[in-house]
Amino acid sequence: NPGDSVTLSCGVKESSTGWRFFWYRTVPYTAGLLSLSDRSYSVEPLSGNGTSEDSYTLIPAGPSHTGGYVCRAGRGDPVYDTLYSKPQFLWSGEPQPSVSLKMKPNRTQHFTSKSLSLSCEEKGNTIGWKLKRYREKAVESECGSIWGSIAGSKCTIMFIFSWDSGVYWCESGSGEYSNAVNITVAVGHLILESPAYPITEGDSVTLRCTHRYQETNPIPKVDFYKDGVLIRNETTGEMTIPAVSKSDEGFYKCKSNKAESPESVVRVRGEKIIMITLHFHLWSSEICSVKKHTPGLEL
Known part of the structure; x- marks a missing residue:
């Protein structure tokens, strides 16, 4: 921050x-x-x-x-x-709540040779935002310069490769930022589908292990790892955490008997705080009516 x-x-x-x-x-x-x-x-x-x-x-x-x-x-x-x-x-920037980076497919890991669409979406306006990325080659660039094609606010990479891995974000001309997403393009046959954005404490999250040819090569058994340590064996290809906590934050990957996915970080933010403010503008006669018809209500 x-x-x-x-x-x-x-x-x-x-x-x-x-x-x-x-x-x-x-x-x-x-x-x-x-x-x-x-x-x-x-x-x-x-x-x-x-x-x-x-x-x-x-x-x-x-x-x-x-x-x-x-x-x-x-x-x-x-x-x-x-x-x-x-x-x-x-990467240092204070994300503006009014703008967000959207991806399709919406996941942080992708297979090579597939297409990837990204867009900078702002409430009511998408003008002036540029999609940027920073790769391992240590060069910051924007969509349309040497990679991707732009159509309106959407940037499309028709065939992604391992060198497209990196950090992507949206940035305005005045220096405002969206959220940033670390995208990994996998050369192998397994990817881990995990949330691209932080999960709120108490929410449920499902991590899925997907094969490049999932329809013809279903995964019979998958091991899930957190920070390099085996934490779960699953026969369904997915792992669910019913209520995440800060202790669930870390690097996850999945592994079958023939392949292994890259690692992705799962981030957890503090639990939601919901504040409800009630404003009463009632005359004395209305208060009496409310108390009469609403048992247990105290004003």
Whole structure:
């Protein structure tokens, strides 16, 4: 959330000391800047001479900090530098309740070579919102630039592939955000169908394990895992939690005797609070009438 502090940590496999840590923000490929990953992106330094601490804190984090971050370490004279880390993605934005990112099919995991439709839906207006995504290649882009086709407020990817995996969200020209969804495109034969948005405590949720050719290859037995630990064996291909709680939050996947799905995170938010405010504008004669015909009502 904007206003939170976010700490980035950099680790070196060697346990010895004396390292200085260097921090970078990823940007689209730019001539003159250091480029990584076959020129898929460049990096801008966040700290000139590095830091002796193995952590770097953004205080506070905000929409301008949305992006990818990379680190490396160096020590000695002459300096020996480690390899660069893989980029880690940070998404910071305060979602506006009036706009939401919708998907069809409505799930976070999808099979390759299928189509995916996404749209930015705002109550009463869909003008000015752009669909953006951030992929592992550490490049932020919008629909219609190098991926997807736009028709009105809808963006369609006709054939999705593993490289379409990433974080998707809607953003207005004035910097307003929708919710963000982490989409995974699976190369294998199993996906886990789970809610794309946080579940409210106390609600029921069903996780489904789906085969790429579900109609011709029904799954006889499925194991469900949470945070890498086996939690349930099912013969129906689905697992239901009648009333979710914060302890159910975590990374889930399913596994059959021949295939395994990617992991997806299940997020849980606080229980619903319903407030009912009653306004009485009654004359004394009306109060008497209400009390007479409504046993147990006290005013």
